[in-house]
Amino acid sequence: xQEVTQIPAALSVPEGENLVLNCSFTDSAIxxxxxxxQDPGKGLTSLLLIQSSxxxxxxxxxxxxxxxxxxRSTLYIAASQPGDSATYLCAVDPNDYKLSFGAGTTVTxxx
Amino acid sequence: ETGVTQTPRHLVMGMTNKKSLKCEQxxxxxxxxxxxxxxxxxxxLMFVYxxxxxxxxxxxxxxxxxECPNSSHLFLHLHTLQPEDSAxxxxxxxxxxxxxxxxxxxxxxxxxx
Numbered sequence: 001x002q003e004v005t006q007i008p009a010a011l012s013v014p015e016g017e018n019l020v021l022n023c024s025f026t027d028s029a030i031x032x033x034x035x036x037x038q039d040p041g042k043g044l045t046s047l048l049l050i051q052s053s054x055x056x057x058x059x060x061x062x063x064x065x066x067x068x069x070x071x072r073s074t075l076y077i078a079a080s081q082p083g084d085s086a087t088y089l090c091a092v093d094p095n096d097y098k099l100s101f102g103a104g105t106t107v108t109x110x111x
Numbered sequence: 112e113t114g115v116t117q118t119p120r121h122l123v124m125g126m127t128n129k130k131s132l133k134c135e136q137x138x139x140x141x142x143x144x145x146x147x148x149x150x151x152x153x154x155x156l157m158f159v160y161x162x163x164x165x166x167x168x169x170x171x172x173x174x175x176x177x178e179c180p181n182s183s184h185l186f187l188h189l190h191t192l193q194p195e196d197s198a199x200x201x202x203x204x205x206x207x208x209x210x211x212x213x214x215x216x217x218x219x220x221x222x223x224x
Contacts, residue, residue, distance in 0.1 A: 004153065009151075031211070032211055034211075034212070034213060036213075036215075041199070041218070041220060042217050042218065043113065043115075043117075043201055043215035043216050043217045043218050044201070044203075044213075044215040045113065045215070046212050046213060046214065046215075049211065049212050089154070091154075091213075093211060097142060097144075097159045097161065097166050097167060098156055098159070098167060098169075099156070099213065100153075101153045101154040102153060103151065103152060103153045104153075
């Protein structure tokens with residue numbers, strides 16, 4: 001059974017600092033990995049999707065890397081802003097509809 | 112807006128009530144999901160429908176009953192729920208066929224008294 005772990009569970013940084021969020025998974029036989037953002041009481045918004053054949057994906061200030069062999073992905077957010085405060089979740093997709101999610105990292109960016 | 116709409120946004124029900132959650136998408140997606148999100152826990156997959164056929168029933172209690180009448184609509188029928196069923200229920204969809212990005216609705220916050 002795939003286990004997805006996100007450490008730390010919570011993170012607080014001053015505005016302008018770069019954020020590094022970690023995601024690890026136990027079964028490297030994945031099809032892709034997605035990073036999501038969730039605001040309190042809301043649904044999830046997809047940020048980046050990395051196919052298993054890719055090493056990284058970038059969108060604006062966000063960069064996600066994937067090391068499938070070691071079961072790790074990292075989401076980097078450059079020059080953090082208070083609007084980046086949210087919970088960030090990663091999910092791995094084994095290509096059988098059953099995505100496995102981590103519990104998330106809750107980020108607070110202090111103005 | 113993601114294009115996935117869930118109603119109602121909030122629901123309070125007693126343990127003897129029957130209610131239904133609704134989800135719709137007009138994105139042309141072929142797979143729809145129900146997830147349960149409890150505080151501080153990972154999302155739990157409840158049901159998956161692909162092309163209107165149920166692909167996965169993840170050993171969810173029978174007091175939750177899904178219905179997918181067409182590719183754009185998904186329902187979750189609730190009856191005789193327990194207080195531990197209080198959670199955020201999220202609907203999601205994706206196109207499939209190589210386009211695997213998942214789109215979520217805003218969720219229904221359910222409280223069972």
